[in-house]
Amino acid sequence: MKVSDLIEQLNLEVISGEKGLDREVTGAYVSDLLSDVMGNARESQMWITLQVHQNVMAIASLKDLAAVILVKGLRPHESTIRHSNDEQIPILSTTDSTFEISGKLFELLKKEGCLA
Amino acid sequence: MNLEFEIAGGDFTKAGYASSQVKKMLKQLGVEAHCIKNIVIALYEAEVNVVAHAYEGQILVHIESDKITTKIIDKGPGIPDIEQAMQEGYSTASKKVREMGFGAGMGLPNIKKNTDKLQIQSKVDEGTTVEMVNYF
Numbered sequence: 001m002k003v004s005d006l007i008e009q010l011n012l013e014v015i016s017g018e019k020g021l022d023r024e025v026t027g028a029y030v031s032d033l034l035s036d037v038m039g040n041a042r043e044s045q046m047w048i049t050l051q052v053h054q055n056v057m058a059i060a061s062l063k064d065l066a067a068v069i070l071v072k073g074l075r076p077h078e079s080t081i082r083h084s085n086d087e088q089i090p091i092l093s094t095t096d097s098t099f100e101i102s103g104k105l106f107e108l109l110k111k112e113g114c115l116a
Numbered sequence: 117m118n119l120e121f122e123i124a125g126g127d128f129t130k131a132g133y134a135s136s137q138v139k140k141m142l143k144q145l146g147v148e149a150h151c152i153k154n155i156v157i158a159l160y161e162a163e164v165n166v167v168a169h170a171y172e173g174q175i176l177v178h179i180e181s182d183k184i185t186t187k188i189i190d191k192g193p194g195i196p197d198i199e200q201a202m203q204e205g206y207s208t209a210s211k212k213v214r215e216m217g218f219g220a221g222m223g224l225p226n227i228k229k230n231t232d233k234l235q236i237q238s239k240v241d242e243g244t245t246v247e248m249v250n251y252f
């Protein structure tokens with residue numbers, strides 16, 4: 001599954017990084033602790049978080065993550081958006097809580113056989 | 117082959133920049149993907165520790181046929197008790213830094229997990245040197 005396939009099905013808003021929408025998705029990691037993500041997230045995973053500052057994109061890029069989903073309608077900082085466009089890693093937004101979006105994403109990836 | 121990068125302390129907007137430069141270079145040099153992943157994790161954590169806890173630093177990368185040696189040398193407050201600092205969850209990060217999601221006390225444990233050899237030397241009020249080796 002690609003990031004673009006998730007957008008419609010999960011009703012996500014694309015905030016930035018459109019050029020990365022065809023990145024392949026193999027799972028997701030949920031955490032707001034940056035070292036936790038650095039140590040444990042894997043390449044091509046989605047990252048669900050409430051952190052909105054630009055270090056999020058530095059990590060997403062270093063880890064080759066597929067995209068970042070911001071929960072509860074949170075908006076990224078301007079610098080985060082710029083970084084997302086430069087690195088071509090999308091930032092997506094949902095009004096769902098972390099719990100809700102994680103559940104939906106898990107179900108969808110499982111159903112499609114996309115959980116690595 | 118040797119590479120060298122500077123790290124600016126205190127400026128979180130640039131945290132990870134040096135690591136991303138090193139990552140690009142290692143990719144260009146054809147270093148094996150799994151090895152790059154490990155080094156990037158360890159290097160990022162060491163870089164952010166300089167940004168978060170020290171004043172300025174330098175990354176020295178030395179590549180040989182069988183291994184990569186990475187040294188992160190900083191000027192800063194130093195670490196009084198390295199054994200304590202290595203413990204998962206131990207952090208002296210400020211509330212502000214924690215709110216950004218740093219300060220989980222997982223950085224040094226991440227470095228340990230992702231390197232084959234790790235040596236930390238530190239002098240209080242002078243600085244810290246982290247030296248790590250990854251074999252191919």
Ligand SMILES: Nc1ncnc2c1ncn2[C@@H]1O[C@H](COP(=O)(O)OP(=O)(O)OP(=O)(O)O)[C@@H](O)[C@H]1O
Nearest residue numbers: 035165169194201207208218219220221222223224
């Ligand atoms: N370069 C350094 N200079 C001075 N103190 C350091 C340095 N690196 C680590 N420390 C000390 O060791 C502690 C633990 O470091 P570690 O990287 O494990 O966690 P952290 O940086 O506090 O949080 P995290 O890495 O999870 O964001 C730090 O809180 C700090 O007190």
Ligand SMILES: [Mg+2]
Nearest residue numbers: 164165223224
């Ligand atoms: Mg740290």
